[in-house]
Amino acid sequence: MAKTIKRDNRGIAVAAIIVACWFGLLVYLLRIPVDFASPLPYLFLLLQTHLYTGLFITAHDAMHGVAAPGRPKLNRLIGTVTAFLFAYNWYPRLLPKHHQHHRHVATEEDPDYHHGSFFPWYYSFLKNYITWWQIVLMAITYNVLQLFFPLENVVMFWMVPAILATFQLFYFGTYLPHRGEHTPENKHKSGTQAKNHLWAFVSCYFFGYHYEHHDKPYLPWWQLYKAKS
Template sequence: MAIKRSSDYRGVAVAAVILVAWFALLAYLLQSSFDFSSPLTYLFILVQTHLYTGLFITAHDAMHGVVAPGKPKLNKAIGTVTAFLFAYNWYPRLLPKHHQHHRHVATDKDPDYHSGSFWPWYLSFLKQYITWWQIALMAITFNVLKLYFPLWNVILFWMLPAILATFQLFYFGTFLPHRGEHPADNRHKSGTQAKNHLWAFISCYFFGYHYEHHDKPYLPWWQLYKAKT
């Protein structure tokens, strides 16, 4: 008789750590005093940006079914929540676009790809994923938050990190790996950064190892470093 393996909840635990850390730090920063002359202020902005990026990376892993393997409803729920917290992205809309990217990487059918320089590509990327209702919800949330918290706290620790995270995700996860020409034997049409696990984590949760992600999309972000040779 075959023995049924227990479910792997490590991905759920990792997702929970990111989600709780993002919420706890945001709650703390929104009501804390800060000093523009203090390096700690800018460190907090960078940490919150990284946690915002972690929300999207978690949603991305859910698109590959690796947050809660074998638990599709839980996996989808986590992906939906984390995508929504990242500027009100809608998981069911992101899911087909991301798999289209994997099927047609760096072609005219790839929604993430644009044959051009950084800024035109970035704007093209935003147009693919940002909707008017997201902008409206962000505007409503901004105006609600500033009723309860100081304006500059809302700008620096809620709004700015979300914007910076889009740059982080685009630059390290799309622009750098997919720009330029790739050798004919590069079947994933994806580049990869030099092996440095600390920088790979800090820059974009190991997604600088982008060829490795396309080659082994079943690996969650926290195991992706193992594919780097």
């Protein structure tokens, strides 16, 4: 008999909050005058970067079926929308790659893994996930947005945060936990951050607790801290 997955609306609410905050802040930031001498625009840039990262983390939760547990169609819709909002990523393309990462972590069959130093690994990571049609859609969006909003706003609050979020996801969610050699006892071939829930959230929505994620992939990001001993 198939196991019944209990429905839980909390993940739906969390996803909705992230999307609403990302969209609402973006609309606001595209319209405000930018004073480069003030620290405020740079703080807004970092906040929007964090929300961009939240979009992908939400799509990632959907890949594990925990964005909307027990509702596969809604779960897939949440994953598709949040991945698409993050630089036009295509959820059906990301889904098999991510599960391949979990099955073959830190091996030649792992699409996220690269045996090398930081920048070659980062390049490999981008090349593996960014497609030409994404670049075309981003270029079209950029040119459309600058027709309606100041160029510096478009660059600072739409373009730059997307790039920084990609770096954030790679550095804290791939490079740090999977670099170097892991002992045979480390069955997930993954490292983990020291226990600090505030920093773990700020750095990458608790995904610095990466061994814990591989060990309990059924936990959504907002419950992952509970697995940290």
